Amino acid sequence: MVRVRIAPTPSGKLHLGTAHTALFNYLFAKHHQGSFILRIDDSDPKRTDQACERDIVDSLRWLGLDWDEGVEVGGDYGPYRQSERMDRYWPYVEKLLASDQAYYCYCTPEELAKERDEMRAKKLAPKYSGHCRDLTKPQITEYRQQGRQPVVRLRVPDKKVFFVDPARGKIEVDARGFGDFVIARSDRTALLVLASTIDDIEMKISHTIRGEDYINFVPRQLLLFEALGIKPPIFAHLPFVYAADGSKLSKRHGAVAVSDYRQLGYLPEAVFNYLLLLGWSPGEDEEIISKQEAIKRFKLEQVNTNAHRFDIKKLNWINGVYIRQKSDKELAELIKPYINSKLKKQNVKLLKIASLIKERITTLAEAKPMTDFFVAIGEYDKQLLLHKKADFNLLKQQLQMTKEVLGAIDWQLATITQALEDLCQTNQWHKGQFFMALRVAITGKTVTPPLFESLEILGKEETLKRLDTASEIVR
């Protein structure tokens, strides 16, 4: 039975990198009809923020990465908040102490720091010397009398440990490289290595799929599993997602949280699809791929282990693809939070507007600047009205005649189109010049959705009014 988990720390909003890891865990679990578990690692109160946990939970749901067990859904292996599991770790420590696989270390932080500095000075890997490994009874008594509060260290054997990462192959590390490490603090609380290992054991995790920064963590965990006499899960590691410049994706790059992208008007399907392409390929030319298809075809073994760079342009393209796949009705709903509030209630208009802008926006937020002119027209430079060698006299004439023609017709797209095409042709006006002038008069801008359709939506009255305004400006 496949059981995987993600264990984010609620110290920030759901980061794209965490979402990437969550996605791959999700796909792997679903592909194998297994369970995807959400555990919140809030063991450190200083790094815990309710609002962040809320954001993480909401963002995962928004992306469609629903978990089978965990925070807010429950399950048989809870609690799923690490802060509620703190008392579960010490018994394991006692067990290790009793079998002499772990021991108390009385060294002070100052002594340890000094030791590390010395090793660094000698260009050696800084690690614990093993000073308290085999203390005699009198020594222990003396340290206790000095009031020293001991930590607990695992007795690390001199040997190499290895594991097979499904995506990377065999990874071997010499345990002598890190020495006896601390598993419990002097106040008897567990460190991450231990807490995480025990949580995974108790939650019967079969595969831990996480960021590559944890590769160096695995040997320690393996040793812990061995000491505890428990079969370890399979460990797989995903590469990081870096910013476009190759540095770490951080706040100075702007939006780094999934919710930031949601707010900017990206669709969950698009973010899902984009993240999927970072490290996994469908192996054929088509890159737009549905969640169902991804679940069906996902293989951990074929995950690419290169570092990834986040490419906003590709995300934009994918987002545009998904926007175009929406029906007018769906898109109308989606853009509501972004557009001028006066437009929101006009459902008939909105449907037509949605169809007009569908091929022109890459994010939902872009709907606003593109549709604002339907509500009100801003001031514009009268030079904008002049296009392709036109002069103000011609322009005045064009505006006047347009107004007369449009004022006399039945307000429908077909008749509007007919009337304006005819007008342009009979007077032998330059099409580009004439229609650009109209466009500016009606919208105040040179880049807009299609003109005739926009007029229809705007309505006769407002159109004629704007033509008047333009005439005023020209005069």
Added chain:
RNA sequence: GGCCCCAUCGUCUAACGGUUAGGACAUUGCCCUUUCAAGGCGAAAAUCCGGGUUCGAUUCCCGGUGGGGUCACCA
């Protein structure tokens, strides 16, 4: 510094040891077109370097270089 991971167009990637090294985004040319898009057809663009193994290396091995990670009573 020790250890670990990684290395194909600018970016994301594909290629049982044999391909004109394929695709996508971005860039760019043309077409369509009343703007902008969308769409169609093209172009340019890559196997980090050096040794092996092999009839033949993008692919396997070794070394180098580069990038990243990790070495706490943080997570």
